Amino acid sequence: MPVAVETREATGFDLDPDRLRAAVTPRTKLIVLNSPNNPTGAVFSRAALEAVARLAVERGLWVVADECYESLTFEGRHVSVASLGPEIKARTIVVNTCSKAYAMTGWRIGYAAGARELIRAMTDVQSQVTSNPSSIAQWAAVEALSGPQDEVRQDGRRVRPPAPADHRRAQRAPRRVVRDAEGRLLRLRERLGALRPDVGAG
Numbered sequence: 001m002p003v004a005v006e007t008r009e010a011t012g013f014d015l016d017p018d019r020l021r022a023a024v025t026p027r028t029k030l031i032v033l034n035s036p037n038n039p040t041g042a043v044f045s046r047a048a049l050e051a052v053a054r055l056a057v058e059r060g061l062w063v064v065a066d067e068c069y070e071s072l073t074f075e076g077r078h079v080s081v082a083s084l085g086p087e088i089k090a091r092t093i094v095v096n097t098c099s100k101a102y103a104m105t106g107w108r109i110g111y112a113a114g115a116r117e118l119i120r121a122m123t124d125v126q127s128q129v130t131s132n133p134s135s136i137a138q139w140a141a142v143e144a145l146s147g148p149q150d151e152v153r154q155d156g157r158r159v160r161p162p163a164p165a166d167h168r169r170a171q172r173a174p175r176r177v178v179r180d181a182e183g184r185l186l187r188l189r190e191r192l193g194a195l196r197p198d199v200g201a202g
């Protein structure tokens with residue numbers, strides 16, 4: 001039974017470690033983290049991630065870290081919770097997709113990194129219970145991930161924070177909250193034609 005831990009605009013939608021701690025019960029098995037976040041665009045602070053790491057290690061919880069927007073940040077560098085020490089690394093499964101950094105939306109291909117035994121078990125379940133990505137998508141992903149990464153780095157420079165006017169307009173749009181400093185989701189979505197700031201909700 002998933003329990004959502006709310007984040008607040010007043011704190012830039014950063015993860016609040018106290019709220020997270022309060023949501024953990026003896027039945028909790030894992031924490032799903034998404035930073036940079038969709039839809040808020042927030043990049044969780046290092047302090048918040050350190051608090052997650054402490055909590056997970058202390059309570060013996062797994063962390064699934066969805067880092068699919070890791071290469072699309074305006075400023076600073078994305079920090080993976082798994083990089084914060086060997087104990088939390090052992091408890092973290094990083095999940096990612098080729099959809100964002102490599103503009104492969106629709107190819108239905110992603111990947112996970114974590115403890116060998118866990119990945120082996122996931123592979124067993126995946127291959128028997130769910131459908132598998134096509135070999136074409138798998139080879140395209142190998143090429144994307146192992147090929148030159150210049151385009152990914154340039155992407156970071158090409159995609160600019162929304163201009164203040166765009167940002168104000170987006171803020172007024174119903175059901176949408178867009179931050180101007182950290183995530184690039186707004187511009188990325190505009191660029192991909194998936195969503196314009198003056199059109200609907202994401």
Ligand SMILES: Cc1ncc(COP(=O)(O)O)c(C=O)c1O
Nearest residue numbers: 034038066068097099105106110
């Ligand atoms: C945070 C987050 N994780 C995962 C995904 C999944 O991407 P895909 O199904 O294209 O691999 C998305 C897609 O928008 C996302 O925003």
